[in-house]
Amino acid sequence: MxxxxxxxxxxxxxxxxxxxxxxxxxxxxxxxxxxxxxxxxxxxxxxLSEIAIYTLTEEVPLRDVFLKISEKEEGGEAISHKEPKIKLEEYFFEILPDYDEDRVYASDIKKIIQWYNLLHKNGITDFSAPEETEEKIEKDVIKADPKTPKAAKVSTTKATSVAKGGASKNMAARKK
CATH class of the missing domain: 2.30.30 (SH3 type barrels.)
Known part of the structure; x- marks a missing residue:
């Protein structure tokens, strides 16, 4: 999951x-x-997939923070979220050294660590980003506008289209 x-x-x-x-x-x-x-x-x-953490340069998706915690702990649980504030901040600094200390509060760090441990406890340890395949994107585009011909909806490189003979057939179909 x-x-x-x-x-x-x-x-x-x-x-x-x-x-x-x-x-x-x-x-x-x-x-x-x-x-x-x-x-x-x-x-x-x-x-959770939409939450990001402020750093000094950018916003880091929560999934990336979870991945870094998992790497640090070698797939195990993190420290307890009930640790003192200073220990939580030191731990988070090891995970994300450039986090924005003015906008990421100790309560946020506590919550992130608590969430990570809860996810780990429930066997949810796949924090990688979902990959969209070309077929899924193609299906989504076709659903958006069923009147448009399939070849016109999904853009491919010219070399691929010409090699398949798709470009000339599409042009001929549009002229009619």
Whole structure:
């Protein structure tokens, strides 16, 4: 499972796994205790895949921070999120040396480490970015505009199109 289906819900402890969409929101299952809850539009929900950490030069996706923690711990759990503030900050500095200390608070570091340990405990250790294949992109483009011919929707290099004979056929079809 990837981070695309893992949620943080404000006012609720821990993390949640997105299960299904309902009429008024969606159903999520807690990674802490396995209880299912209904989440409506009034809740503030964040996907972990969309969260980034401020550094002095850029924003680093949370998945990259999790990867760095995993590398440091050789796939094991991180330190406890209940450690003193100074120890958490030192640990995070080892993970992400250029994090912006003015915008990343100790409470943020605590939460990141807690989330990492919770994900690790639940066997969610694949923090790599999902790869989009050309077929998936092609299908998404075709769904967007079903009237456009398939060859016109997905752009390929001229060498590939000409080699397949696609460019001349498409041009002839457009002229008619």
């Amino acid at each position: 990837s981070l695309e289906k893992i949620l943080s819900i404000s006012g609720k402890p821990g993390l949640y796994q997105l299960k299904t969409q309902t009429r008024n929101g969606f159903l999520a299952e807690s990674l802490l205790d396995g209880k299912k809850i209904s989440v409506s539009g009034r809740h503030n929900v964040s996907l």
